[in-house]
Amino acid sequence: MTGPLSTAQIREKYLQFFQSKGHLHLPSYSTVAPDPTTLFTVAGMQPFKEQFMGAPAVFDGVASKRVTTAQKCVRVGDIENVGRTRRHLSLFEMMGNFSFGDYFKRDAIHWAWEFLTGAEWMGMDGSKLYVTIYEDDDEAFMYWTQEIGIDPSHVHRFGADENFWPADAPKEGPNGPCGPCSEIFYDRGPKYGDDSWADYAVTRESARFLEIWNLVFPQFDRQEPLADGTPVLRDLPFKNIDTGMGLERVASVVQDVPDFYSNDVFLPIVTRVAELSGQPYEGEVSVSHRVVAEHIRSVSMVIADGSVPSNTGRGYVVRKILRRACRHAYLLGLREPSLFKLVPIVVDRMGDAYPELRENLAKVEATVKAEEESFLRTLEGGIQRLGKLMSGMERGATLSGNDAFVLYDTYGFPVDLTKEIAEEYGISVDEAGYAESLENAQNLARAGSKYGKSELFGGNMEALDGLSPTVFVGYDDLQADGEVVALVGAGERLTHLSAGSEATVVLSRTPFYAEGGGEVGDTGRIEWDGGAGIVRDTRKTPQGVFLHDVLIESGELKEGLSVRAVVSGERQAIQRHHTATHLLQSALRAVLGSGVQQKGSLVAADRLRFDFSHGAALSADEIAAVETLVSRWVSANFAVTWQEMPIADAKAAGATALFGEKYGETVRVVRVGGSVEYAGQTVSSMELCGGAHVTRTGDIGAFVILSDENVAA
Template identity: 40%
Template sequence: MRTAEVKRRFLEHFKAAGHTIVTSADLPADDPNLLFVNAGMVPFKPYLLGQVTPPYRRAASVQKCIRTLDIDEVGKTTRHGTFFQMNGNFSFGDYFKEEAIKLAWSLSTTPVDQGGYGLDPERIWATVYHDDEEAYALWREVVGIPEQRLVRRGKSDNFWSMGVPGPCGPCSELFYDRGPAYGPPGGPEVDEDRYLEFWNLVFMQFERGEGVGKDDYPILGELPLRNIDTGMGLERMAALLQGVDNIYEIDETKPILTAAARLSGTIYGANKGDDVRLRVVADHVRTALMLIGDGVTPANEGRGYVLRRILRRAIRAMRLLGHTGPVLPELLPVARECMAPSYPQVAADFERISSYAYGEENAFDATLRQGNAVLDRELAKTGARLAGSTAFQLHDTYGFPIDLTVEVAAEHGLEVDVEGFRQLMSEQRERAKRDAQAKKSGHAETGVYRELLDGGGPTDWLAYQSLECDATVVAIVCDGGIAQTAHQGQIVGVVLDRTPFYAESGGQAGDAGSLSGPSFSGEVLDVQRPIKGLIVHQVKIVGGCLGVGSRVHAAVDSEWRVGARQAHSGTHVVHAALREVLGPAALQSGSYNRPGYLRLDFSWRGGLSAATRSEIEEVANLAIRRDLPVQARFMPLAEARALGALALFGETYDENVRVVEIGGAWSRELCGGTHVEHCAQIGSIAVTAESSVGAGQRRVEAVTGIEAFRYLARERDLLTRVAEQLNAPREELPDRVAGLVERMKAAERQAQQLRERLLEAEALSAAAAAQNIGEILVATARTDLDARSLAELVRSRLPERPGIVAVSSPSGFAVALNQAAQEVGLSAAALVRRALDGKGGGNARFAQGKAPADSTAALARITALVQSTAPDHRH
């Protein structure tokens, strides 16, 4: 039974049982605590937690999920996958244990020809929480599972909570006995490979208190409404129904694995290490397809970094399997064919998906080349151990994987300070986490804001209607907690019952302005929305004292808002201009704008020529000159999509959305930002930069309004000064500058030719002065030129007998051996380390290290080392 059919039967089963079928949410999580949806219940959390009234009493979904915490286990076990699909059915105060158990059992055991999965009921085991007598009795008496296949387990296995105070409850898991070929008998307590878990039924009926771990917390009492949250792993069920050993061999992954084996000349099943790598490739290529399909693009942080790591792990695994050619152009189309039956959009959007993936592979190949060059230089400088800071620099600056650094260092006989590397990585993550938390929530935990929202409701947001209003201080957040007052000099988070301030979102920076009262004045530095519905103002107390309950006057800086509106509308105009000039593939993937400035990231391969940049700028300014009208209106999401409104990949939207139109269909986007009423109010747009921000992704930067005028004035002044210095009319500047550049290049070529002649002369002199030490010819030299270049040049001048060249320069120390010297057992790496007191590195043919303090002594040491090992044939 194909995986798509397993999914279809699940949804049909629960639809027939009165469940509303809910489409899978995109993988990027609409949750400040998660990068990705990592469980089927995540989109339903507000309903399960009682924060939002659900629009239905019972629901079912097949949710796309990503888990990366156990990424290192991928391929090693039968059940760990980065991307997986969770079939789930949910009850919000409707049915409870008995119906949940019956529904799971009937779908699992109903014969295939009657719409079920046809699992043998005699091979299904069930576990229950140790004192959940109700569930035990239901399995025993209603379903009929014998006692020997009913297992009671403790809190760590069969009691669910979110890890924080809130809803919790016992759970019951279903396991299928795959037979003695997979492990010993005795049930899931003995072996969870033979007894494969395929369904978990959570009976959410209690409220838990503070605690740590999976089982150290108190149960505070019953919930007012009892909920059901179940999860059936789609890949695990497919593996059972398709009779394969693991989730990597089902129809949605095995073709990728088979293609990877063919490309690398590897036989799946012949070698355990190769099998793990092939599974990693199959899992990661499929995961990358689904992530890019949901709008994630490779980047150096956040979701984009996870995608980049997954892609590079797949490519690296193929390199280790011996395949040196392109990987993703061969494997990604196979993944598309595997997933299109369930997700047709990955086929429809494959051009965009593949452009990012293939671009990332090209970038990684360049990274490997660049990183290898840097690593070679570092290994030449170091002793027996590569510092963690060096490994971190290679990773952070060049994207060089730590496992590759370890492998290359080992080839040179060196270790890597992996613990030091991990410590630096941990410190970087903590800094990023603190910075992000401080910016978005004023150093407060999300839970603090959740309590404020639950207690006082959402902020009355007036940003579209007004620039000022009177308001009441609902809360003051300081040092991660709630405060009653704030005094002069403090910077605190302030929550008002109503506000005219725009909170940073949709790429638009938060407003600036002021709060004031009879005995208080404060400057609003930033405005954020840490959780949906609640707006927090970062306020510097300029004078007086602010207290909870105080009445204040909130006023947005009108000049700031004017500039912000110009920049945000300018972003839409530039986006439309890009698409008009480059075509619809130039789709926005991110943006940021503040008063007078905008930047826009978009999908595109290759840089833009100066002529193309000018054309984009001209199209944008023509729209401003035509004074196209700007209109914002709310409508259902389905209606907006039918109109062709563009949505930003990776963003989530409510069922009712705001559509901003500029010139009608010319620019129509989903947007919650503030905008001008007519394009002419933007003033003008000047494109200031265009650059790459990742594989297949470009960035345009521009200034608007008065900042555009100032930018053009500075450009005019700069041009005037250059013309004056060159004593040339402006129109002649390009030719004059081109002439100067050509003369400079000619001078560089002459200098290089001179260096090469000097190097050749020094090489001839050093080769002629070489000493005979027994059977070994030894040439030594000091130079102000490059030590490596001279050493290799002298080596090429030596006769065909064992020869050694040692060169010292201010830039380094190098030793080169010809083939004959290597054949008699000599090694350049060994000679360098002994000459430089254990420092330096390389191989038998060539080695180098830092310039010694005493070059004469170092060169003499090379000669002495050869004398001590060479036989004397002078007689």
């Protein structure tokens, strides 16, 4: 094969190859998950779930049924294996090529083979490539053996647990798109093991045969099984392609190195770890070197994407990864913050492909250093807690596994250190009990990350099937006439509602804004001849059906009845706070720097809350500067306007988008008509936003920051 190519060269060649096949190259999406089903982006296909389900394949105004990406992915379900095996990573780069109802199985197989074996691409020896297919996929077998010409002995059939996506689809679900897959392996030769392909096909464990690519063929729609349990797989109206080539895996093959940690990205980090610690790297036995190197690469990327250590959700995972790295740095003898010194190496190796690393270098360094300092204090506290647990225990006694797990999970104290300290007192640790407690916690975490089904005011989506999107007129009118399209209660369609009852009401037209973008849903009233009801909240489905939570005061409400919907006076206060939120974000970016990223917000009638990522609490001077900037906008009484435009035009004009949010081809842009000055820079406000706003900044009135809290504390 040609080489050795660098990891960056392999990445670039992959993207160039699929661009030559008519694919649109899109930059990597954030590690922050594009949907609420997972905390992080866990697969290259995840940002395209809607396209796989039939949504228009339009990206920033460009239509393309073929897409290629180098996607940064984060998976932490098996984090304890990172550094201990050759193949586990918490952050990995997945090279993907995707087809949304365009090409299918034949082209995907041919192009994978061409890229891997072509002299101008990877130049691999085809005789060293092996593939697996789904046991019933004769079509894939024909392409591999008859058209590609691979030796049939290099092809192995497996069941759904190995070569079907999702693995349980044929038997247990979930319902929806699914299909067989075909994995490609490379034989690294006898120096990596003396097992044969036949051995591997039985054991599925090998250092010699390395999986480098997975071709997934979503071609079926799994529906409810028959009464006897027989699965029902119907052909999808259009077939898709979802493939993933592991960049780190291919790099280890092309560079002929024993594991990921010896490639051109990881080795400089590992070498620096050895220099800082004074502990030489000795390959497979040097677990701590590898953990530190892998985890600093991982947290550098996720922090650059706006995630910061905290005690809940995504931030908890970031903290867990960082503290595991700190623990292994401690085991290497590093007693002062040192991990932050590794961040520039990560940026040097990956910053060209992921410019957000370069843009946020200082922020990442500061965040990592602060977490190191905090964890070193945690270690001291953990040692004291462990001492209390062992007080009174005699030599030869055993510390319970659950106590060791609580030290780790609740107080962040590593079990390795627990074992090491306990051994000094002649006390052992119940490792089996610890493993059981850890497994129980992991099972709970995995259960909580499965795709869920949305529920609406206690109802469900099926009750709203077939309804047309609601016509929303609430930007301009706070009263509107409409027809009752549906009544839903307890997940069932209702024919009428009487006084005292409550349910979800769907109207043909509404002035009520549905909760979204941080703005709370509108409240108010609906009235009709002989009756009235209180609207207590408003939401909407992904299909644009507005859902009004209504309590009937008097009369009877039926489907087909004409009503008058009136938004409460709280809307004016909400609009003031929403426009103020936009000005606050612009002011924060001006005072603190462009690295400030919105992470959420609350826009209500009585207050606003703005969540953002930043490495430290605001100083009194910074708070005063932000308040002054917003007050200047208010005093100037600038006009606030909004218009719809193609997303490409909006971004070209400099509109700010909510980090990690997905937008359609056409977006609504809210613009403040004037700018203010701060420290020699001109500061303006223009954002993509679907919310309700005032028409002039003077309507906002006084703006004061009441509190600034670090939720990560």
